[in-house]
Amino acid sequence: MRTRLITTLSASIPFAASAQSQFNLTQGVTEVSNRVYDLHMTIFYICCVIGLVVFGAMFWSIVRHRKSKGRKPSTFHENIQVEIVWTIVPFLILIGMAIPATSTLIAMEDVSESDVTVLVTGSQWKWHYKYFDSDVEYFSLLATRQDQINNKLEKGENYLLEVDRPLVIPTGQKVRFLITSDDVIHSWWVPAFAIKKDANPGFINETWTRVDEPGIYRGQCAELCGKDHGFMPVVVIAKEPAEFEKWLAEQEQQQREAKQREQELLSMEMSKDELMDLGEKIYLGNCAACHQANGQGVPGVFPSLKGTDMVMNDIQGHIDIVVNGKSGTAMQAFANQLSMSELAAVITYERNAWGNDTGDLIQAADINEFMNE
Amino acid sequence: MSYAAGEADHNDHHHHAPSGITRWLFTTNHKDIGSLYLWFSFTMFLVGGAMAMVIRAELFQPGLQLVDPHFFNQMTTVHGLIMVFGAVMPAFTGLANWMIPMMIGAPDMALPRMNNWSFWILPFAFAILLGSLFMEGGGPAFGWTFYAPLSTTYSSDSTALFVFSVHIMGISSIMGAINVIVTIMNMRAPDMTYMKMPLFVWSWFITAFLLIAVMPVLAGAVTMVLTDKYFGTSFFDAAGGGDPVMFQHIFWFFGHPEVYIMILPAFGIVSAIIPAFSRKPLFGYASMVYATGAIAGLSFLVWAHHMFTTGMPVAAELFFMYCTMLISVPTGVKVFNWVATMWRGALSFETPMLFALAFVILFTIGGFSGLMLAITPVDFQYHDTYFVVAHFHYVLVTGAIFSIMAAAYYWLPKWTGHMYNETLGRWHFWLSLISVNVLFFPMHFAGLAGMPRRIPDYSLQFADINQIVSIGGFAFGLTQLLFLYIVIKCVRGGEKAEAKPWDGAEGLEWTVPSPAPYHTFETPPEVK
Amino acid sequence: MTDTNSRPDNMRIVRRLLFTVAGMFAFGFALVPIYDVICDLTGFNGRTNNEQAAANVREVDTSRTVNVQFITRVNKGMPWDFEPEVTSVRVHPGETRVVNFLAHNLTRGDMVAQAIPSVAPGEAALYLNKTECFCFNQQPLKAGDDVAMPMQFYLDPDIPDHIHTLTLSYTLYDMTAHATPDVLALMQQPAD
Structure with missing residues (x-):
């Protein structure tokens, strides 16, 4: 040829x-x-x-x-x-x-039937993967620490190209990706597969790959999607089919156990220190991109959480907006992204950090009550 | 072709223009308005350039050093808007105002009062746009392409100002285009037939029709963004039955012809300069005219090549790929004609010629990367990477802007009556040529290796390339201050320019004295 | 062309050009319905026409089956549970099937939702005919309520042989603020 x-x-x-x-x-x-x-x-x-x-x-x-x-x-x-x-x-x-x-x-445009289907959803600024015909689904967030980005720590080898939970796919099988978005247009790109497909809100796009070699493949969001467009990488691990099946079973098991733990936690009270520690971690991972680490947001774009009326006085309103999000804004519903104890912790953290000091403690049971009321 | 001098008497006679600021505010003289456009354009070039410097400074090293990502996005957005609508387009309109009446033997533009308006609304448009940067929440941060829903539901409050300023820019461009068309159709000297018009006039004639056709579509697109954001419509919102991908279709239906709006006048300029310094008539005049028309026509059939990754049916992807590839045929004809014009000429290399030659080579490189981008399967890899950034900067900086520089040096003697300093001009050229390639050429590699565009921070493998690119950027930016110095020096004094300072130049503009008197061709010249 | 007197006067050209400008501005907006028509004709972007298909008599092609998958999504800030009863069905082209979608309003307020369909591959959208669907209308749901919403469909027997799998996605959007009057009237009725 x-x-x-x-x-x-x-x-x-x-x-x-x-x-x-x-x-x-x-x-x-x-x-x-x-x-x-x-x-x-x-x-x-x-x-x-x-x-x-x-x-x-x-x-x-x-x-x-x-x-x-x-x-x-x-x-x-x-x-x-x-x-x-x-x-x-x-x-x-x-x-x-x-x-x-x-x-x-x-x-x-290979139209043969696929072996595995994954629903890929972009949202500001993370990817969500859901395996079809399986309960396994999770968010994949940038794992590079903020201190590295701000030049306070030395940058690691995979700076900006590392995530907490990569997508895992089997080798040698046809994997079909259905791609969509929750908010603005994103674009899911893995150069090693020659795949780049836009994630359009409300619509699904389709693409596929068949990876020959096991390995870790890295890519990035390619379509300008707002402030942290540069900080939503894609990492895909290709495993041998047997290993992939094992991994998938493990994930199912873990997700079931997490749900059980969640139920147990409902009857437990966490101490303020526990709540604040967990809350800070969740806040930095999920909220700080918009509301900033100091809670003051970006004026005119992302509201401040410091000393505002809702955070200081309105507990139910606060829980509502974190759990359910706010329609038509970048504020997403975290009900399905975080566990109840995590939701409780992050709300407690917001109400007590940066000099807010309301002294309010929110427990997982409060969240549960709110959601099932 | 030779022209008889049509203007014997060139005193600044009757209805003398007022002096001071009112002269410029109320002027209806095509030369004054041309100068206003050119100075405005250069100011915007420096403002947009300053934003590029912010971008390059932030990208000098990995990590966030100078600006936060939200401000970075505002910089890339406003840099694009200013360079497209504030620098390149007004510069061409300025050249059109100055040169078209003199090239076709007309005393002025056909609609002088409208001409005044179309310029004077521009500063307001850009004041609004730049002012929005200081609003709470910042200015537009959704890229110059303002894809919905990032520009609707998820944009800051200043979006209304952005929409308003784009409307004003559009109205200004449309008025300018109407003026050019009426002038060319009605004001030509009696024997100046269409096929005797200089190619700069021809290319502007076609450009003006493109403007008339697509600027209203842009106005429609921004209006839809406005109503989606503030008045509850859902053109681009799936929830209400709209479709965000439709925004891209409408935008690029405007956007692709817009690209040719920014390059066709450049073809005209280069087609004037290369023959002048080759001392040989332009090769293939008629085919140049037809090629320009063909490019303009095809530009309406290729818009979706900007959107291959949005998920189109294969048949549509093939259609847009073939049409896009087809554009390289008339574009190739133009490049071959320029080379044939130089072939067996007697070349000399004054600054305008140097810029024109650099244009031919570097624009062609931009054309090659454009051809690569047209190939749908590989576009999936190139799309939204620095390869695209490199491509359109080769076309617009070393293409459009180099042609504007060439035009400025070529016609400065006519405008000012003085020769510019040739040594400094050549310094400006060589410094620009080297720095612009250090700036943009490595971007191809960054893009191929996988660096997405519009990111404020990047992974470590791109560090070296970005450092080189930034150094080239700073050097190119600084070099343009030299251009400002050369132009001011030339306006203030220098060697007296003859009526026709370039021995190989052709055209009616060289039959009037230098500097061109305030009124030219009040009696039409004789064209043979 | 040498006779300048034969040229049209300036204002006539200006009027024509302004007319063109107005026409192109209108054309910009006309692209919206044109786009919809093209989408309906070609399945561009996986849009399925949100209109009821005629339940005419047709032959069932039992020689092949197509796997129809269902994906449900709720938009950000839309705190409902929304699941298909089954995640996929295998159907013969021409065969009519009903699939229920279960929705549960988790909030303490009455809400109105609109489901927006999308089909992958886009080409298949042309052959998916819905004779009954909750997505034709806005769906009101009182606080805490749940509902099973039916969708009846058949695949056009002309569906090309190479389509083995068809994915239908529904995204629920919160339309409480944009509810149509008849849906609002439904909401006002007391619970039974």
Whole structure:
């Protein structure tokens, strides 16, 4: 195949050769991503050849046809044959490019049945993964610490490309992704799979991959989605199918246990220190992106929580907005994202941090009462 | 083609213009208004450039150093809006005002009072836009493409100001375009047939029609954003039966022709300068006109290539891919014609020619990356990365802006009556050429390696590239202050310019003295 | 062209151009219905027409089955539980099926919801016909209440062979502030 040949030739050029190049497209780990890479290099080399011819002629003129060399200018100003040739030839080159492009595009629309389906939901500013035909679902948040971003700590190897809970998929199987969004448009991008698909609120998009090699693959949100657009990475771990099944079963088990623990916690009282410690952790992970670590928000965009009427006086209103969110704003409903004890802790934290000092303690039972009232 | 001098008497006679600020406020003279547009454009270029410097300073190192992400987004957004609507478009309108009447042998623009209006509403539009940055919650932070629902439900309160300022910019552009069309249709010297018009006039004629066709669509799009945000409509909100993807269709139906609005006049400028310094007539005049028309026509059929990742049916993706690839045919014809114009000419390399030559090469590189972006399957990888940023900056900075610089050097002697300092001009060129490539070329690599656009912080593998890019950015920004110095120096004095300072130049504008008198061609020139 | 007197006067051109400007402004808005029509014709963006399909007689193609999956989502700030009774059904093209969707208003206030459908792959949207659906109308639900909402559909027997799986997603949006008058009237009625 011609494209293969060109790729092989390119191996002699150092920067084009390496798959994990710092300067070129990744070859990726799927059949599709390899075809995309070959297509990319083919078009690139065609452009280089055209560039050499055109710029060559131009520089020839610049060097040879100078006034300072005493050249007398010619006067020709048209030539129908030449003009027809340089209209037709590019057209033919384009057809040459369009053929592999079309076949690759059609290959991307593989309509065979998939083995695993994952619903990917973007929201400001995290990804949510839900396995179809399974109870397993979770949020995937940036794991890089704020101190690294603010240059107070040394940055780790996977700075900004690490999450707390990566998506796990099996190797060698067709995984279908249904992609949507809760708020604004996001775009789910994993370069190694050559997948980039927009997450449109209210609509689902579909794409798929079949990963050959186990490994960890990193990507990012590609569509501007507001303040922390740069801080919502995608991390995918591809595991052998047997390991994947084991992992999925473990997750199901864990989620069941967490629900049971939740029930037990309802009858327990947490101390203020426990609530504040847990609350601070939850706050920094889920709330600080908008309301800021100091609780003062961003004026005009994200409201302050410091000393405001709701936080100081209105416990029910406070629980309501955290649990149910506020329609038409960036404030999401956390009822399904956090456990009841976590909700209780974060609300307690907000009511007692930054000099709010209301002394209010909210327990998981209060949240439970509110939700089931 | 040769022209007989049409203007013997060039004293500043009758109805003398008032002096001081009122001269500029109430002027209906195409040359005054042209100057106003050009100075305004340069001011906006510096303002938008300052924002680019903020962006590059923040991106100099990984981590957040100078600005918070929300302000960073405002900078990228307003930088884009200012450069597109405040720097490039007014600069071309300024050149149109100055040159089109002189090129077609007309005494002024056809609608001089409207001309005054179309300029003077612009400063208000940009004052509103820049003022919104100081509002609580900040200015627009949703990218210059203002995709819904980020620009509707999730935007700050200043969005109404953004919409209002875009409306004013649109009205200004439409009035400018109407003026250009009427001037070209009705004010040509008696023997100036359409196919004798200089290519700059032709390209502006076609650009003006594009403006008339798409600026109202932009006005519609921002109006829908306004009503969605404030008046409860749901054009782009799925909850009310709308669709956020529809916003992108409407926006890019405007947006893609807009790209050609910013490059077609540049083609016209380069088609004037290359023959002048090759001392040889332009190769393939007629095919240049047809190619320009073809590009303009095709620009209405390719908008969805900006949206391949939104999830379109394969048939639609193929259609838009083929149409987009097709655009490279007329664009290629233009580049080949320029090269053929230089072929066996007698070239000299004054500053305007240097900028024009850099335009041809660097714009073509932008064209190549554009062709790569057109290929749908690989666009999935390039889309919304720095590869795209590199692509459109090659087209708009080393394309549109370099052509404006070339035009400024080419016609400065005509405008001011003085020659600019050639040594400084060449310094400006070479410093710009080197720094602009240090600035934008490595962005291709960053994008291919996976760096998304519009992010305030990046992972460590992009650190080296970004540092180089930022250094190029600061150097390019500083170099433009040299341009300001050269222009001011040229306005204030310098070697006297002859009526036709470039021996190879063609066109009616060179038949009037330098500086061009306040009124030119009050009796139409004879065109042979 | 040499005769300048034959040129139209300035104002005539200006009027024509202004007319074009007005026309293009209107065209910008006309793109909205045009887009809807194109979506309905091509299944662009996976939009299914939110209108009742005729329950006409048709042949059931028992030679193949299509897996129809259901996904339910509630929008941010919409504290309802919303689940399909079954997550997927296998149907023959032409066969009519009913699937119930269960909704539970978890809040202490009466609310009105609107379900917005979306289909993947977009192409399949053309062949999904709903003869009865809760998504045709706004759904009122009193505080704490739950309801089973039916959706009756069939797949057009012309559905292309390569479509094996069809995913139908419903997203619930809070429309309490934009409720239609008849839904409001329903809400006012006392609980039975």
